[in-house]
Amino acid sequence: MVPSSPTLSVVIPLLNEEGNLERLHQKLTETLALVGQPYEIIFINDGSTDSSSEILESLFERDPVVQVIHFQQNFGKTAALTAGFRHSQGEIIITLDADLQDDPAEIPAMLAKLHEGYDLVAAWRYQRQDTVDKTLSSRVFNWAATTFSGIKLHDFNCGFKVYRRAVTEQMPLYSDFHRYIPVLAANQGFRITELPVQHHPRYSGISKYGNFGRAVRGTFDLITVLFLMKYLKHPLRLFGAGGLMMFGLGVIIELYLTGLWMLRALALAEIGPIGTRPLFTVGVLAMILGIQLFSIGLLGEMLRYFTYRPEQEYVIQEILKHNEPLRKSAETS
Ligand code: UDP
Numbered sequence: 001m002v003p004s005s006p007t008l009s010v011v012i013p014l015l016n017e018e019g020n021l022e023r024l025h026q027k028l029t030e031t032l033a034l035v036g037q038p039y040e041i042i043f044i045n046d047g048s049t050d051s052s053s054e055i056l057e058s059l060f061e062r063d064p065v066v067q068v069i070h071f072q073q074n075f076g077k078t079a080a081l082t083a084g085f086r087h088s089q090g091e092i093i094i095t096l097d098a099d100l101q102d103d104p105a106e107i108p109a110m111l112a113k114l115h116e117g118y119d120l121v122a123a124w125r126y127q128r129q130d131t132v133d134k135t136l137s138s139r140v141f142n143w144a145a146t147t148f149s150g151i152k153l154h155d156f157n158c159g160f161k162v163y164r165r166a167v168t169e170q171m172p173l174y175s176d177f178h179r180y181i182p183v184l185a186a187n188q189g190f191r192i193t194e195l196p197v198q199h200h201p202r203y204s205g206i207s208k209y210g211n212f213g214r215a216v217r218g219t220f221d222l223i224t225v226l227f228l229m230k231y232l233k234h235p236l237r238l239f240g241a242g243g244l245m246m247f248g249l250g251v252i253i254e255l256y257l258t259g260l261w262m263l264r265a266l267a268l269a270e271i272g273p274i275g276t277r278p279l280f281t282v283g284v285l286a287m288i289l290g291i292q293l294f295s296i297g298l299l300g301e302m303l304r305y306f307t308y309r310p311e312q313e314y315v316i317q318e319i320l321k322h323n324e325p326l327r328k329s330a331e332t333s
Pocket residue numbers: 013014015016017046074075076077080096097098099101159206207208209
């Protein structure tokens with residue numbers, strides 16, 4: 001089917017997947033033919049150094065629905081997904097890994113779930129076919145993501161997802177944020193759900209993600225995402241509140257010590273010098289920290305002021321609007 005205007009866009013980021021591409025394309029084509037809607041397949045070649053590029057070019061020659069985006073070098077899966085989203089045209093976007101761990105045959109079920117009234121369906125690999133360390137680290141990851149974001153999903157980071165176009169259009173994706181796409185989408189008010197799917201061992205090639213580096217980066221990204229989601233709009237509410245409390249604590253401590261100093265000066269009580277007391281240092285430190293935290297909050301507000309873009313402030317679900325120009329009231333009467 002040649003996509004005059006495709007309703008489905010399949011977006012596939014890949015790095016060195018030469019052994020998988022032909023089979024993936026074949027399976028996708030079989031399934032999408034059954035779905036029976038106009039579609040396009042966009043491969044984003046994220047700096048492959050094997051023969052993936054040649055295979056993609058051959059697919060492009062053979063199949064008019066195939067598009068290929070070659071990156072200049074490896075920019076990472078998040079960047080590849082972003083490029084895919086931006087170049088896609090479909091009303092519904094399907095993302096898949098290239099290694100056939102997820103089965104394209106499950107696309108119809110994922111689409112059916114979306115049509116139940118959701119904006120994003122995430123595949124849940126309920127029986128993961130990966131090494132024990134990967135499965136374990138994924139459990140910790142999903143536990144942390146659910147606990148801290150409050151979004152109840154079993155599997156945040158599966159590459160297999162189905163989206164309504166609007167979800168992909170406003171998503172701030174950088175770093176390795178592809179792991180937190182459901183968190184970002186839920187934060188914008190999109191309806192999210194999951195569907196259990198079969199998971200298979202990699203068909204060919206090796207995994208691109210080492211575990212230790214992944215855990216560290218994943219943790220930093222989670223902190224960033226949660227911070228951005230919760231406090232991006234009001235930095236002073238976070239830092240200002242902490243700052244004021246710190247400063248207040250410092251003031252109380254120093255007032256208390258001043259009181260003691262006065263009692264000592266008036267010789268009303270036998271009290272040692274206050275300048276050498278640890279509490280004195282604690283009080284000063286609390287005041288300085290308080291001012292610093294407050295200033296960071298104000299700096300955050302300044303950043304927000306100078307980077308303000310109206311379209312980032314809201315997500316429109318639908319606009320009801322008449323196409324006719326407004327009539328003058330005399331004509332309507
Ligand atoms: N991938 C990518 N760029 C990268 C790393 C990975 O496009 O820098 C692709 C990879 O080719 C695959 C998908 O992202 O299509 C998921 O990677 P992988 O299967 O290695 O991850 P795992 O399933 O082992 O977590």
